Every structure is written in structure tokens, then in C-alpha cells.
Amino acid sequence: MGRICIVGAGFSGAVIARELAEAGFSCLVVDERSHIAGNCHTERDPQTGVMVHRYGPHIFHTADEEVWRYVNRFGRMEPFVNRVKATARGAVYSLPINLHTINQFFGKTFSPAQARAFVESRARLDIQEPRTFEEQALRFVGEELYRTFFYGYTKKQWGVEPAELPASILKRLPLRFNYDDNYFNHPFQGMPRDGYTAIVQRILDVPGVELRLGCAFEELDEPFDHVFYSGPIDRYFQYREGRLGYRTLDFEAERASGPEVDFQGCAVMNYPDPDVPFTRISEHKHFAPWERIPDQTIVFREYSRACGPDDIPYYPIRLVNEKAMLLKYEQMAAAEKGVTFVGRLGTYQYLDMDVTIRRALDAARAFLTARRPRG
Ligand code: FAD
Ligand code: UDP
Structure with a gap:
């Protein structure tokens, strides 16, 4: 039985690695970043001690009971309801409408x-x-x-x-004629007590998984039995058909300290006015109210712009041009032997975390059904 290579240590890669390792496969997980958990990565801001979501605010919500049980296996989920506000035309409103x-x-x-x-x-x-x-x-x-x-x-x-x-x-956004201001409709919602990175760490912590950080797939020079690739699909094929369009984000941090310091009184404030250059401000200590950090805070203003070749891809654009290009890449991917393309970058789709985990479980199970190892 050969070795499996899993490209990317986000939720896609981690879940697949665990499923395969538990079934007896030896897996190498590589990620070119210096940390695990991909875009869901959380870390403590050294200056304020606040747990921050480095690539933008992430709230876990799902209707998929198996996925909910799955994340709860690897970390305690605290009750959390996202109640977003909007500052528009000089007043503050409740969202979703x-x-x-x-x-x-x-x-x-x-x-x-x-x-x-x-x-x-x-x-x-x-x-x-x-x-x-x-x-x-x-x-x-x-x-x-x-x-x-x-x-x-x-x-x-x-x-x-x-x-x-x-x-x-x-x-994706609800419109409600009652006073329910929960941003999501899903029955299971929460925030991991120790952050998302701790969850991904525990998913990866199983015999049979080797993790190599700071390592790009392109640097590897060893044979693999199969590759699960959660990197950008166009990058895998050296952008032969062109670059798929993404939006990237810039986060501008601002810290404040003082007794009971509170920048905006909620986790997410949207700014829909066209003359305000950012889209929203997130105050991350409000994502973890159980931590009670009364004298420090950090907020991030979020700016969206076109993604250049050296930027981090966030939102797939999927307009007409991209759709035609994607179709070509999908055909190339289908013809590529021994490689399964997964995740938000591998399939060029906006995927919430719960859908990412569901797809990863399904991809691993499909592989195992076809290739269950003997002994
Ligand atoms: P990623 O997390 O992107 O992981 C892919 C990994 O592969 C990366 O770490 C990357 O470094 C690595 N990689 C890529 N190419 C290579 C290569 N060639 N060699 C080595 N490593 C490579 N979902 C929710 O459910 N709730 C939310 O509130 C939410 N908020 C979001 C907010 C923003 C701003 C964005 C952009 C997304 C949000 N999401 C949210 C979606 C969530 O981020 C995704 O579901 C999740 O990141 C998908 O995981 P993944 O493993 O497929 O991809
Ligand atoms: N949107 C908007 N005003 C808002 C919030 C959202 O116009 O105050 C639109 C925007 O186009 C956004 C989409 O609704 O891309 C989906 O919103 P969501 O909050 O799901 O955005 P995401 O989580 O993808 O950033």
C-alpha cells in the first residue's frame, strides 16, 4: 500500500487525512503556509490576548448533524449566534433585514x-x-x-x-418578517472554545499522518499512490488556461486598551454606504464572550479588491469568463489520473466550513470504498 499525499492542511485536507489514516493509509499532509487550518486559522493576538480569525471572521453553522457531531468530537463548541449590525446613511440597523x-x-x-x-x-x-x-x-x-x-x-x-x-x-441571506436577527437559519451554530486551529490540530493528531508545513506540493519529489489536492485548481495545471478570478481581502488592524474597552459593542458591523471604503469591521473579542478580556480589544477593517498573482485568493468570482475557464480545468482534472481535487480552491467554489467537511468526508469515503486496504 503506497503513500497518500494531501495538499493543504485546512479543513479539507485535515478531514481527508484523518479518515484515510484511520483506515490504515499512511498520509503526508503538506501546506506551504507556516500554520495549519488554512483560511479558518485562529491565533491569539500577542498584544491584546484576543483570539483572532486571521483570514476573516468564521462562524460555524450547519444543518448537517453528522458534520456537527464531527466537529464536536474534536473541540468544544460554545453557543454563538451571529447578530450583525449595519451602519447605513447615518443610522444603525439590524441585519439580516x-x-x-x-x-x-x-x-x-x-x-x-x-x-x-x-x-x-x-x-x-x-x-x-x-x-x-x-x-x-x-x-x-x-x-x-x-x-x-x-x-x-x-x-x-x-x-x-x-x-x-x-x-x-x-x-444566501434571509429576509424575515419577525424580530429574529440570527444571521443564519441553521439549527446547529457555535464557535470553538479554543479556536478553529485547535480543532484542526486534533483532527490531524492521529498515527499515520505526517504533517510538513512551509512546504509547497510543487517542491515534492517522491512518488505517491494518490494525491488529494485542496490548492487552486488553475495552479495545479500551471495556469495553462489562464487564472481564475478571485477577490482578495486586506485587513487593517486597530488595537485599543482601557477599562471595559469596547470599540463597537458587537462582533460584526457592516458598512454598506458606497463612500465608506471598507465593507465591515469585526471586533474579535465578541466572537469569544466567554473569555472576558475587559481591558483590550482589536478590530479589523475589511477591504475587498481584485486578487493579484501574489495575493491570497478569498472569494471565487465565478462570472461568465471564469465559468468557461473552470469548465476546461474541470475537464483536465477529470482526466488527471491519481488526483482528487477538493475544497474551496480545488473546486473553485465558495464553500462554508460545514460543506467543506461534508465534501471531504464524502471524498475520503468514496476513495476508501474503491481502495479499501487489506489487512
Ligand atoms: P483552505 O482553508 O483555503 O485551505 C487550503 C490550504 O491549502 C491553505 O492552507 C493553503 O496554504 C494550502 N495550499 C494551497 N495550495 C498549496 C500548494 N500547492 N502546496 C501546499 N499547500 C497549498 N465558512 C463558514 O462556515 N462560516 C463562516 O463564517 C465563514 N466565513 C468566511 C469568511 C471569509 C472572509 C472567507 C473567505 C471564507 C469564509 N468561510 C466561512 C469559508 C471557509 O473559509 C472555508 O470553508 C474553508 O477555508 C475551506 O477549507 P479548505 O481546506 O477547502 O481551504
Ligand atoms: N451583502 C450586502 N450587504 C450586507 C451583507 C451582505 O449586500 O450588509 C451581500 C454581499 O454581496 C455579500 C452577499 O450579500 O457578498 C452574501 O453575504 P454574506 O454575509 O453571506 O457574505 P460572506 O459571508 O460571503 O462575506
């Missing part, structure tokens, strides 16, 4: 039924099958709410007009 947002925005005291009827009266019901982000927003919330909460944020986040983006991006 809910009855509070609607009443405050329109200066009303609507009941749920009245709010529904009112928003429907503003909605563009003539748009029967919304195809773009803009059409989807106009169809469901109407012009005023769209312009205030979605237009500017989306233009900053994606760098294009919302009329050029697919409706699917907006479909």
Missing part, C-alpha cells in the same frame, strides 16, 4: 403581516424570475432597502455592478 430593520428604516410600527404587505408593495413583482443579484434584491425588498443595504456593500465586495452578479449570492 428583519422586522426591526423594516420598522426602523421606514419609521413604522408594523406587525409581521403588515410589514410583509408593505415590503411587497415596494417590491418589483414584475420581475418573475430574477437572474441577477440586482433583480433578486428588487424583486424581494424593493428599491429603497436594496440601495441602502445591498448596492454599495456588494459593489465594494465584488468590484462589479450588482446587475452583473448572479442572484445566488443574495439568496
Whole structure:
């Protein structure tokens, strides 16, 4: 039985490595970064002691019971509900758009039924099958709410007009006619008590897994029985068909200290106004309220821009050009013997952590079913 190479020590790579190692395979996990957990990496800020999500705020939420049990096996999940606020046009509102947002925005005291009827009266019901982000927003919330909460944020986040983006991006956000301000609909939600990196560490901590950090796949010169690749699919093929488009993020940190210091009073504040250059500010100590760090804080302003060759790819753009290019890469990937492409970069898709884990479990199981080792 040969050795398996797993490229990337994020959730994709770690979960696959564990499943295969538990089944008796010897696995080498390589990651070119100096740390594990990929974009979910958490670490303590040395100056403030706050646990920070280095590549942007991550909240675990899922409807997949097996995945929820899986993460709970490797770390304690604390109850956490993401309650996002938005500063827009000189006022602070509750997100996702809910009855509070609607009443405050329109200066009303609507009941749920009245709010529904009112928003429907503003909605563009003539748009029967919304195809773009803009059409989807106009169809469901109407012009005023769209312009205030979605237009500017989306233009900053994606760098294009919302009329050029697919409706699917907006479909991720709920619209509610009650006072529920939970950002997600999923039944299982939480935040790992010791951070995501500790969870990934425990997933990888099993006999049969060797971890090599600071090592790119391209540097390896040894034979493998099979490769699971969670790096960028276009990079694997030396960008032969061109570079798939991503948005990257810049995080601007600001620290403050003092008794009961609190920068914004919540974990995430969105800034949808087009003239504010950043999209949101995250104050990370509010992601771990059980830690009680009263006298220190750190916040990150988040700026989105086009991803250059040396930047970290964050959000796959998936517009028309990318889709055609992706199809070519997918065909090349399907023809590549002995390699399975996984994860957000290997499949060029925005994947939440729970979906990433589900896909990794499924990929490992499919491999094991085909190749179960003897003895
Ligand atoms: P990654 O975490 O990107 O791991 C891939 C690893 O492979 C990286 O460490 C990289 O260094 C390594 N690598 C790549 N190429 C090579 C190579 N050639 N050689 C060696 N190593 C290589 N999900 C949620 O569920 N909730 C959230 O709140 C949430 N918030 C998010 C916020 C932001 C800003 C972003 C961008 C994503 C968010 N996500 C969230 C999604 C989450 O980040 C992904 O689900 C997760 O990172 C996917 O894990 P992965 O292992 O597939 O990829
Ligand atoms: N969005 C927006 N205004 C907001 C929050 C989100 O217009 O205040 C849009 C934006 O286009 C974003 C999409 O809705 O990309 C999905 O939002 P989500 O919060 O899921 O973004 P993500 O977690 O992907 O950053």
C-alpha cells in the first residue's frame, strides 16, 4: 500500500487525512503556509490576548448533524449566534433585514403581516424570475432597502455592478418578517472554545499522518499512490488556461486598551454606504464572550479588491469568463489520473466550513470504498 499525499492542511485536507489514516493509509499532509487550518486559522493576538480569525471572521453553522457531531468530537463548541449590525446613511440597523430593520428604516410600527404587505408593495413583482443579484434584491425588498443595504456593500465586495452578479449570492441571506436577527437559519451554530486551529490540530493528531508545513506540493519529489489536492485548481495545471478570478481581502488592524474597552459593542458591523471604503469591521473579542478580556480589544477593517498573482485568493468570482475557464480545468482534472481535487480552491467554489467537511468526508469515503486496504 503506497503513500497518500494531501495538499493543504485546512479543513479539507485535515478531514481527508484523518479518515484515510484511520483506515490504515499512511498520509503526508503538506501546506506551504507556516500554520495549519488554512483560511479558518485562529491565533491569539500577542498584544491584546484576543483570539483572532486571521483570514476573516468564521462562524460555524450547519444543518448537517453528522458534520456537527464531527466537529464536536474534536473541540468544544460554545453557543454563538451571529447578530450583525449595519451602519447605513447615518443610522444603525439590524441585519439580516428583519422586522426591526423594516420598522426602523421606514419609521413604522408594523406587525409581521403588515410589514410583509408593505415590503411587497415596494417590491418589483414584475420581475418573475430574477437572474441577477440586482433583480433578486428588487424583486424581494424593493428599491429603497436594496440601495441602502445591498448596492454599495456588494459593489465594494465584488468590484462589479450588482446587475452583473448572479442572484445566488443574495439568496444566501434571509429576509424575515419577525424580530429574529440570527444571521443564519441553521439549527446547529457555535464557535470553538479554543479556536478553529485547535480543532484542526486534533483532527490531524492521529498515527499515520505526517504533517510538513512551509512546504509547497510543487517542491515534492517522491512518488505517491494518490494525491488529494485542496490548492487552486488553475495552479495545479500551471495556469495553462489562464487564472481564475478571485477577490482578495486586506485587513487593517486597530488595537485599543482601557477599562471595559469596547470599540463597537458587537462582533460584526457592516458598512454598506458606497463612500465608506471598507465593507465591515469585526471586533474579535465578541466572537469569544466567554473569555472576558475587559481591558483590550482589536478590530479589523475589511477591504475587498481584485486578487493579484501574489495575493491570497478569498472569494471565487465565478462570472461568465471564469465559468468557461473552470469548465476546461474541470475537464483536465477529470482526466488527471491519481488526483482528487477538493475544497474551496480545488473546486473553485465558495464553500462554508460545514460543506467543506461534508465534501471531504464524502471524498475520503468514496476513495476508501474503491481502495479499501487489506489487512
Ligand atoms: P483552505 O482553508 O483555503 O485551505 C487550503 C490550504 O491549502 C491553505 O492552507 C493553503 O496554504 C494550502 N495550499 C494551497 N495550495 C498549496 C500548494 N500547492 N502546496 C501546499 N499547500 C497549498 N465558512 C463558514 O462556515 N462560516 C463562516 O463564517 C465563514 N466565513 C468566511 C469568511 C471569509 C472572509 C472567507 C473567505 C471564507 C469564509 N468561510 C466561512 C469559508 C471557509 O473559509 C472555508 O470553508 C474553508 O477555508 C475551506 O477549507 P479548505 O481546506 O477547502 O481551504
Ligand atoms: N451583502 C450586502 N450587504 C450586507 C451583507 C451582505 O449586500 O450588509 C451581500 C454581499 O454581496 C455579500 C452577499 O450579500 O457578498 C452574501 O453575504 P454574506 O454575509 O453571506 O457574505 P460572506 O459571508 O460571503 O462575506
